[in-house]
Amino acid sequence: MYDGWKVxxxxxxxxxxxxxxxxxxxGKASVPPPExxxxxxxIQKMVEKKCVEPKSFMKTEHMxxxxxxxxxxxxxxxxxxxxxxxxxxxxxxxxxxxxxxSNKKKFCDECHNYAAVKPxxxxxxxxxKEGGQT
Amino acid sequence: MxxxxxxxxxxxxxxxxxxxxxxxxIDILLPGQFEASQLEKNPKALIxxxxxxxxxxxxxxxxxxxxxxxxxxxxHNVPNFGNPKDEVKWxxxxxxxxxxxxxxxxxxxxxxxxxxxxxxCNQCDNPPCVRVCPTKATFKRSDGIVMxxxxxxxxxxxxxxxCPFGARSFNWRDPRPFVKEExxxxxxxxxxxxxxxxxxxxxxAVGLKPACVEESKGALIFGDLADPTSEIRKVLGLRxxxxxxxxxxxNPSVYYII
Numbered sequence: 001m002y003d004g005w006k007v008x009x010x011x012x013x014x015x016x017x018x019x020x021x022x023x024x025x026x027g028k029a030s031v032p033p034p035e036x037x038x039x040x041x042x043i044q045k046m047v048e049k050k051c052v053e054p055k056s057f058m059k060t061e062h063m064x065x066x067x068x069x070x071x072x073x074x075x076x077x078x079x080x081x082x083x084x085x086x087x088x089x090x091x092x093x094x095x096x097x098x099x100x101x102s103n104k105k106k107f108c109d110e111c112h113n114y115a116a117v118k119p120x121x122x123x124x125x126x127x128x129k130e131g132g133q134t
Numbered sequence: 135m136x137x138x139x140x141x142x143x144x145x146x147x148x149x150x151x152x153x154x155x156x157x158x159x160i161d162i163l164l165p166g167q168f169e170a171s172q173l174e175k176n177p178k179a180l181i182x183x184x185x186x187x188x189x190x191x192x193x194x195x196x197x198x199x200x201x202x203x204x205x206x207x208x209x210h211n212v213p214n215f216g217n218p219k220d221e222v223k224w225x226x227x228x229x230x231x232x233x234x235x236x237x238x239x240x241x242x243x244x245x246x247x248x249x250x251x252x253x254x255c256n257q258c259d260n261p262p263c264v265r266v267c268p269t270k271a272t273f274k275r276s277d278g279i280v281m282x283x284x285x286x287x288x289x290x291x292x293x294x295x296x297c298p299f300g301a302r303s304f305n306w307r308d309p310r311p312f313v314k315e316e317x318x319x320x321x322x323x324x325x326x327x328x329x330x331x332x333x334x335x336x337x338x339a340v341g342l343k344p345a346c347v348e349e350s351k352g353a354l355i356f357g358d359l360a361d362p363t364s365e366i367r368k369v370l371g372l373r374x375x376x377x378x379x380x381x382x383x384x385n386p387s388v389y390y391i392i
Contacts, residue, residue: 074283077275078173079339088174095319123324124284126211126316 034114037106042099051100052081052089063119066093094125102128178341183360184259184278185333186387187344188369189252193353199227199252202346202354206331209345211322213305213312222303222323224331225254225346233378246392252354254346255280255301255331256378256386263293263302272328278359278387279333289326298379299386302330359387 001007043049051058053065072078073091081089090096101107104127112119175181206212206225213222227250231238238247261280263272271286272293294302308325316322320336323329334344342348347356357366375389 070285072173074281074285075273076173077175077277077335077339079176079179080174082172082174090176094321120324124321126318126321128318 031114034110036108036110037103038101040100040102042102046100050087052083052087052096066097066121069093093121094128098128104128176340180338180341180343182277182358184358184387185257185338186278186357186359186366186389187254187257187333187347188355188366188373188375188389188391190353190355190369190391191249191251192391194252194350196250198350198353199250201349202252203227205345205349208315209317209320209334211309211313211317211320212329213309213322214314215307215309215312220306222305222309222329224303224329225252227251228253234376235379236381237376251390252346253299253301253378254388255333256299256384256388257331257333259385259387260383262296262298262384266292266296268292275335277338279335279338280330281332281335282329284321284323284327284329287327289328291328293328298382298384302328304328 069091079091081091203225210224212224230247230249233251233253257278257280261274264274269286269288271283273281275281291304294304305323305325305327309323313322337344343356347354355366355369357364373391375391377386377389
């Protein structure tokens with residue numbers, strides 16, 4: 001093989017660069033999974049802790065629900081959401097969702113930071129003040 | 135292995151049937167997740183076909199005007215940048231010649247010439263801003279309100295060029311730090327969107343009249359122009375009123391008694 005040492009050296013450097021991110025992370029503690037908290041005063045007061053829809057649905061589909069709420073409220077002028085079991089909610093992020101979930105940092109941001117998603121809700125909507133008082 | 139035209143058509147037909155059947159089967163077996171939910175209007179909501187307003191300049195003094203403007207801008211988190219270049223306004227004062235260009239005359243009394251008129255979005259029946267919006271961020275609701283959906287606005291400012299009344303303002307800067315006291319119930323806007331008066335759609339939805347009408351002590355009359363029995367129609371039937379630039383054909387819904 002002509003210039004064998006150059007080829008082998010090049011290969012070693014290449015493999016070093018490619019595997020660097022994996023090697024760099026070996027032995028380091030992984031980022032703990034997010035634990036969103038729902039221990040706000042408003043939720044503690046509730047006898048039956050129920051969100052607009054079941055927890056499992058909200059966990060995976062809350063963004064779909066919020067998108068739909070937005071279009072229904074702003075574009076279609078329908079302001080009240082009626083759940084399958086007959087509860088009524090005023091469609092509003094700041095006045096319905098965040099009245100209960102007043103702990104944005106521990107509820108919204110916890111998962112959004114972990115998943116590296118940056119929803120732009122709070123560019124316009126006013127987030128509740130931390131510490132329970134809205 | 136070769137395939138005859140006849141064979142090919144048979145296979146194509148059969149797969150088309152299977153494919154279409156499959157799609158509808160999925161629809162039947164996995165219906166939309168929001169199927170069970172229903173939507174309602176608030177029973178207290180004010181319902182109309184074409185909301186409009188009469189502004190009685192004989193009853194409106196400057197102090198009341200200021201109250202109307204302040205109430206609107208406070209409720210809707212309208213920022214005050216403190217310079218006319220960046221100004222954002224939903225309802226504001228205008229001189230006669232600016233509010234009604236072409237109707238002024240050289241012998242007009244000073245009083246009328248310098249009288250401030252209260253102007254706002256005219257909620258046109260034929261709104262040019264809606265026609266030019268490329269994203270349908272601004273649209274006409276079934277009750278006649280020309281609405282803004284801030285989520286869709288891309289800040290192209292076509293609507294500002296189209297509006298003959300200057301009713302629209304652009305957010306050149308982040309408005310958040312310039313909102314004096316935030317109304318937590320209503321969102322602010324963000325940098326790069328256009329905003330304007332929305333005739334308090336959020337108040338109508340809970341049965342309240344627009345904020346400026348409430349503050350005006352009867353000088354602003356709000357009602358449904360499509361309802362012949364409404365108060366506003368009675369006023370329009372009895373009094374002579376003018377509209378801003380009605381010759382342009384946008385059919386404004388805001389009338390003025392001079």
